[in-house]
Amino acid sequence: MRTILIVGNWKMNKTASEAAAFVHEITHRLPASPGVECVVAPPFTALESVRAALGSTSAIHLGAQNLFWEDRGAYTGEISAPMLKDLGCRYVILGHSERRALFGEQDDGIQKKLRAALAHDLKPILCIGESLAQRENGNTEDVLRQQLNGALAGLSLHSVTAITIAYEPVWAIGTGKAATIDQAVAAHRTIRAFLATMWPANAADATRILYGGSVTPQNIDALLRSDQIDGALIGGACLHADSFVTIATIAQSIGAKP
Ligand code: PEP
Numbered sequence: 001m002r003t004i005l006i007v008g009n010w011k012m013n014k015t016a017s018e019a020a021a022f023v024h025e026i027t028h029r030l031p032a033s034p035g036v037e038c039v040v041a042p043p044f045t046a047l048e049s050v051r052a053a054l055g056s057t058s059a060i061h062l063g064a065q066n067l068f069w070e071d072r073g074a075y076t077g078e079i080s081a082p083m084l085k086d087l088g089c090r091y092v093i094l095g096h097s098e099r100r101a102l103f104g105e106q107d108d109g110i111q112k113k114l115r116a117a118l119a120h121d122l123k124p125i126l127c128i129g130e131s132l133a134q135r136e137n138g139n140t141e142d143v144l145r146q147q148l149n150g151a152l153a154g155l156s157l158h159s160v161t162a163i164t165i166a167y168e169p170v171w172a173i174g175t176g177k178a179a180t181i182d183q184a185v186a187a188h189r190t191i192r193a194f195l196a197t198m199w200p201a202n203a204a205d206a207t208r209i210l211y212g213g214s215v216t217p218q219n220i221d222a223l224l225r226s227d228q229i230d231g232a233l234i235g236g237a238c239l240h241a242d243s244f245v246t247i248a249t250i251a252q253s254i255g256a257k258p
Pocket of ligand 1: 236237
């Protein structure tokens with residue numbers, strides 16, 4: 001069974017105090033549910049206040065939006081895996097398309113980050129996805145395989161079960177134009193088939209593959225009804241308590257994937 005994972009990527013939104021108030025609101029409205037895991041990924045500056053607001057019994061886990069691969073040292077402005085771990089993070093988003101496009105991140109660096117996360121017992125959520133031009137040129141499958149290979153090649157098999165993949169077509173992020181179910185399902189099949197070429201079949205089967213890109217309370221049900229889609233990485237809709245709680249509640253009504 002693959003437990004559904006609902007991840008809110010807050011990006012560069014909410015101060016530490018706004019974040020704490022928001023978390024108080026959603027935790028009161030969102031009971032724990034065995035088939036669904038929820039994660040919030042606030043900015044680094046709000047991790048401490050969100051951890052305090054979540055408390056020790058919350059159904060919601062803490063995630064970060066990025067890390068640097070070294071543990072410590074002269075890397076001005078960077079944050080390491082041990083720092084995130086110490087703040088109570090369980091997950092870390094890596095390779096988001098905004099980091100690739102705006103900050104020049106490439107697969108080799110993303111692989112180093114992924115290894116650092118795993119070495120410190122953080123669960124990486126690896127984001128991959130094609131641009132509109134790549135899709136229109138018929139290159140979607142190749143792009144997904146290249147990004148997977150670039151980030152995952154050579155990892156030790158005992159660590160791969162901690163990894164989640166997020167399929168996020170770049171053209172669907174923040175545009176209000178989500179992928180169709182058929183487009184998402186086809187990409188998820190490509191991803192799982194490629195994982196099965198690198199990993200034992202049971203590890204590829206057990207890996208959660210999330211969809212991300214303009215997920216809303218209106219489309220989450222149809223997305224999660226597919227046996228290929230194991231959850232969602234959510235940007236805009238996770239910033240509002242009503243929409244995040246609605247999405248998580250719909251996910252809870254669907255439950256784990258066989
Ligand atoms: C994202 O940035 O990962 C994302 C999916 O954003 P949105 O939901 O706003 O499209």
